[in-house]
Amino acid sequence: MERRFSERHGLVPVRTVVQIESMDDALRTQLWNVTYAYFFEPEYAVSPGFTEFYAIWTALMGRDWDQFPGGGVDREIKNWIKKREWYEVYDLLEELVRVGKRLSLGMVDVFNNVLEMYKAGYRLLNEQVVPIADSPELSEIEGALAAGSKPVAHHLETALNLLADREKPDYPNSIKESISAVEAFLVPITGKNTLGAALGQLKKTDNFAHPALLDAWSKLYGWTSDENGIRHGGVAVPTERITQVLARYMLISCSAFINLMTAEQAAGRLSS
Structure with missing residues (x-):
């Protein structure tokens, strides 16, 4: 099957230039990579105790405290970033930044660099995700x-x-x-x-x-x-x-x- 005109000429749908009500796989992957590097990879980052994620597990994810996964929390966080709705990923991003601030991880600039590189219509400011473009x-x-x-x-x-x-x-x-x-x-x-x-x-x-x-x-x-x-x-x-x-x-x-x-x-x- 021949490629369509838009594919041949590399034309980009307008709403993929600035992702304001969506989040493509490339952006999700890079947000997870930053999260993993700061929280779960001891060679590169300070890994927090699992208690740092209790609030995320119970309040944001709505899970039972007694079912907290312990060593599997990284898989749960990854699944959330990869599979949940775009706005739920930003909810998680805010919580991760708050945890990171308590641990003095200084990750906001790194997350914002990823958001800029992948044309997200949002940035982190004062521990909140704020819009920089709209419909x-x-x-x-x-x-x-x-x-x-x-x-x-x-x-x-x-x-x-x-x-x-x-x-x-x-x-x-x-x-x-x-x-x-x-x-x-x-x-x-x-x-x-x-x-x-x-x-x-x-x-x-x-x-x-x-x-x-x-x-x-x-x-x-x-x-x-x-x-x-x-x-x-x-x-x-x-x-x-x-x-x-x-x-x-x-x-x-x-x-x-x-x-x-x-x-x-x-x-x-x-x-x-």
Whole structure:
């Protein structure tokens, strides 16, 4: 059987880029690996007494105290991470961090590095799992992909793939593609050959009711497109400061702007 288009071109479903209501096997595996290293592998970590897991066993897992498995607690923890619902895994993660804090294991940064690497929409903060992305944000990307022309969709898909690549993510080029998607949307409408000129043309018309927003986007375009900007590979923005968070923000923001422009176009307020 031939591979589908999405498989041939490596296109990634939007909601696998940021895992907000799911947890794939790769993320589960790495969360277990960190848990094992800190709690159950004496060669690499301080192994706690089993009493540290009584609260997890009775309160979180709802098990009988007299059935506490002793030496098999690692298997129970692993099964929970591997097989339970995604939100139950995060419940456990919070409890593990609290246990780790009492034992001075210092594992929060390691867990957060795994959550970032595997595109989880959550991070650990003050012993709690907190969201860093939500469904409405991802819906903006899906809406822009559906509403845009082929060139617009191409740039958004490329930005998405560059952001989603777990082995070699390319955040600067993801941002370039996100901005290029906005450019691909507006240039044909205004007849101008760059996004900066297209935004300037829109500001001259009386139809579009948000000139301050256009000013803001002109500044954003300038940040990415001047001679030292992101789109030209300059040095004004150090590569190490172009993070996953920034690239995701730009993808969502550009998608939302395209959706706004689509609505304005449908209402007859977007023309040169």
